Amino acid sequence: MALAYLADRCVSYAKATVPSADHTIRIAPISLEIAPGKVIKTTGYNGTVPGPLLRLHEGKPAVINVINESGYLNLVHWHGLIIPSQQDGSAEEGSQAIPPGGSLRYAFTPGPTGTRWYHSHAMAMTDLTRSTYSGEFGFLVVEPTHDPGRYDREVTLAAHHWEGHWVSMQDIRKGPPPDNGLEAMYRSATLGERMLGHGEPIRVRQGERVLFRLLNASGSMGISLALSGHRFTVIALDGNPVPTPMTVDAVELDVAERADVIVEMNNPGVWVFGSTDEDDRNMGMGVIIEYADRGGDPQWVAPPKAPWNYTAFGRTSPAAMPDEVIDLKFEKIPGGRGRYNRWTINGKSWPDTNPLFTVHRGKRYRLVMNNNSGDTHPVHLHRHSFEITKIGNKATSGVMKDTISLPRYSAAEVDFVADNPGNTLFHCHHQDHMDEGFAGLIIYG
Template sequence: MQRRDFLRYTSLTLAQAATTRLLPAQMPMAQDHGSTPAPEGKADYTLHIAPVTVELAPERVISTIGYNGLTPGPVLRMKEGKPITVDVINSTDVPELVHWHGLLIPAEVDGVEEEATPFVPPQGRRRYQFTPRPAGSRWYHSHAMAFSDLHKGAYTGQFGFLHIDSGNDPGQYDQEIFLALRDWEPFFTTFMDDTDEEGQNDPQLEKPAVLNTAPNGLEVNSMTYSINDKSLGAGEPIRVKEGQRILLHLLNASAIENRRIALPGHKFRVIALDGNPVPSPQLVETLFLGAGERIDATVEMTNPGVWILGATEDPIRAAGLGIVVEYANQHHPPQWIKPSTLRWDYAIFSAPEGTHPTPPPDHTFDMTFEKIPSGSGKFNTWLVNGKPYPHENEFVLQQGARYRLIFRNRTDDAHPMHLHRHQLELTEINGRKTSGIIKDTVVVPYYGRASVDFTANQPGLTLFHCHIQQHMDFGFKALFRYV
C-alpha cells in the first residue's frame, strides 16, 4: 500500500472537522514550576524541560518531551534590545540544549553543541542571558543530536514561538494568532512521498548529468500531524468575523519535511519572511514553509463560511495538518477547496529592480550539496563540497567582510539551509536575481541553486546546516570560524 493510501484509510475520523488549541499572543510565564529559585535570582522567563502527554485527538494521545508542560511551549514575547534572562530546568535524564533560532546572540548562549554552548545537564539547570534582536518572529527549540533515536532532539515536542517586539508595531489587525505546523510519531522507512517538486517549474540548474541510482537509505517519515497541539478534528477553531483582518504567525516546526498550506476562499498577504519585513508584500494563494521557516501574513476575512486552513496534500490534511476558520453565525461542516496554484516563489517579494542595490561580496564560498545513499550504514550520508561535517578551517571568516554563499543542490530533496547567529540576504534563486529579502533559513530547490549574502559581524563559532534533523545528524552541516 502506498503512503498516500495508508494515510487516507487511517485518518478518516480526523477529517470530519478542523480545530486546534490557539496560542495566545501574550502568555503569562510561570517562574518556577516547583523548582528552587536560581542562585542568581529570579529570571525573566523559565523553561522546564520534562515529559508531557499531548492529546492530539480524543482517540490519539502521545507522550513526548516539552516545555512547561506544553507543546508547543509558551509564546515568549521580548522587547528588542532589552537584556533578558531565561532559566532552563532539565528534568530529563539526558543533556539538553535550547537554541534561540534567528537571534543575533553570542555562540556561548546560542544553544548549539558545535558552537561550544554548555549543555543543560540532566536533572540540572542553566541560565541563558542575552539581548534579544532583531525584532520579528523567531522561535526556540532543542538542538540536541538524535541520529537513530527518534525520541530526541527536534523529534520531541521541545519547540515554541519567540516574538521580539520592536515597539513600532502599528497593530493594524484584529487578531494575532500563532500556528505551528507539526508532525509526530516519526518512524524509519525507505519509502518517502516527497512533494517538494509540486509547484516548482524552475529549471533544474544543478541536476547531475548522471544520477546516482543506488538504493536509498532509511529516512524519517510520519503519518500523524497537528497545528499547534491538535490534529484536524479536535480542539477549538479560529473564530472570526466578516471584515476582520487576521495576522498569522506561521512556523514549520517539523523535523522531517517542508510544508505547503492554503486557506480556500482567501489569500495571504505575506508581510515578513523569517520575521523580517519583505520589500514587496504580495498576495498569494499558497504558502510554502521549509523546516524552520516562518511566515507572517495577514488575511482579510471577506468570505463568510467555515473553512479548513491546512496542508494542500489531501492525505496529510486528513491525517491532522489542518485547522478550522469559522466565521460568526456559520455552523455548517468545514469546507476545503483545492487551490488553483501551488506556486511559491521567493523572488516575488524582492525589492523592485534598482531600488535596493546589493553590494558585491568581498569573498565567495561555493557549496555543493550531495547525498551518498546508505553511506552511513542504514542511513544516507550528506556532503558539502564532497565531505561531511565538520569542515575544519574550510569556511573561515574575516570580521566585517561580506560573504556570498552559493548553494548548489545536486540532490532530489529541497533543503532548508540555516546559518546561525547571522542574517542572510537572498541574492539569487535558480538564476533569478533578488535583493532585500532577509532570512535566516533558505530552502534550496531540489536540483536547484540559491545564493545568499551575509556580513561577518558575529564573532565566534557559527553552525551552518540543513534544518531537517536526520540530514544534519548524518553530515549535512559545517562550522564557520572567524580568523
C-alpha cells in the same frame, strides 16, 4: 576546552549578576492528546506543545532559566536571534549543554524584531522521539520599540509531524533511487495543538484583519498551507519584513521557516486552514476557522497551483557586491537499503567540514550553494541574517532570512555580513540530514 571554559564563565556571570529570570522553561516528558484516544508520548516545554509563547522586547536584556528533565543531554537554540555563540544553544558553537536533571540560565539582548522561535538542538540520530522530532519547540516574538498596528488580532500556528518511523524508500516503491538509505516517515500531523477537526476552532469576525504567524516546526518535512476561501498577504519571512508584500493563495514553508501573513476575514463561513497536500490533511495537519454566527461542516477548497519563489517578495535591483564568494556543494552518500545516508559539504561530512571557511568582521560574503542531490534542504545560518541574492538564474535583493529552502538539484546565492563574532553553525535543518553530517562551522579570523 577553551570554548567550554568561556561558556561556563558566561553562564556563571549571568547567574551572578541577574537575580531572577524573566522566563522559566522546563523540559520534561508529556502525554500529548492530539485527537480523542490518540496520545503522543513526547517531550515538551512547560507541559505544552508548542511551548509557551515568549515575548521579548527589542534592546531589553532577557534572562531565561531552562531546567532539563528530558532524561538526556539537551540544549535550547534561540533560532533567528543575533546573539553570542555561548548563548545560542548549539554545542557545536561552544554553548553549554544541560545534563539531565540540570539547569542553565541563558542571558542575552534579543534582536532582531519579528517572529523567531526556540527549539531543542540536541542530536537525535536514530531516535525519532528526540530533539526536533519531539514537542520541544515554541514561538519567540521580539517586539519592536514601535508597533505600527496593522492588524486587529494575532494567531500563532506551528505545524508538526508525529509518530515518526524509519523506512527504506525502495520498500515502498516511491521517493529517491533504490540505493537511497533510510528516511523518516510520519503517521500523524498537527497545525496548532491538535489534529484537524479535533481541537477548538479559531473563531473570527467578519472584517477582522488577522496576523497569522506561521511556523514549520517539523523534524524533516516541508509543508504548503492555504486557508480555503481566503488569500494571504505575506508581510514577513523568517520574521523579517519583505520589500514587496505579495498576496498569494498558499504559503510554502520548509523546516524552520516562518511566514507572517495578513488575512482579511471577508468570506463568512466555516473553513479549513490546512496543508494543500491531501495526505498531510488526512494525517491531521489543519485547523478550523469559524466565523461568528456561522455553522455547518468545514469547507476545503483547493487553491490554484502556483510556484513559490522568494524573488516575488524581493527587489529587482542588484544586491551589493560581496567582498568574497564562497562555493558550497551539497551531496549525498546513499546508505543503501536499511542503512543511514551521509551528507557532504564540498565532499566532507561533519566534523571533517571544520572549519567550513573563515570570515573577517565587517566583510560581506556571498554563499553560492548548489544542491546536487534529489532531496530538498532547508539550510540555516546561526546568529546572522542573510540576504537572498539569486534563486536559480534570477537575481534579487532585499529578502532577509535565516533559513532558505533549496529544492532538489537547484542553486541559490545568499549574502551575509560577518557582524557577530564567534563560531557560527551552518547546517541543514532536516534533523536527519544534520545528524548524518550536513553541518559545518564558520569561524571568525
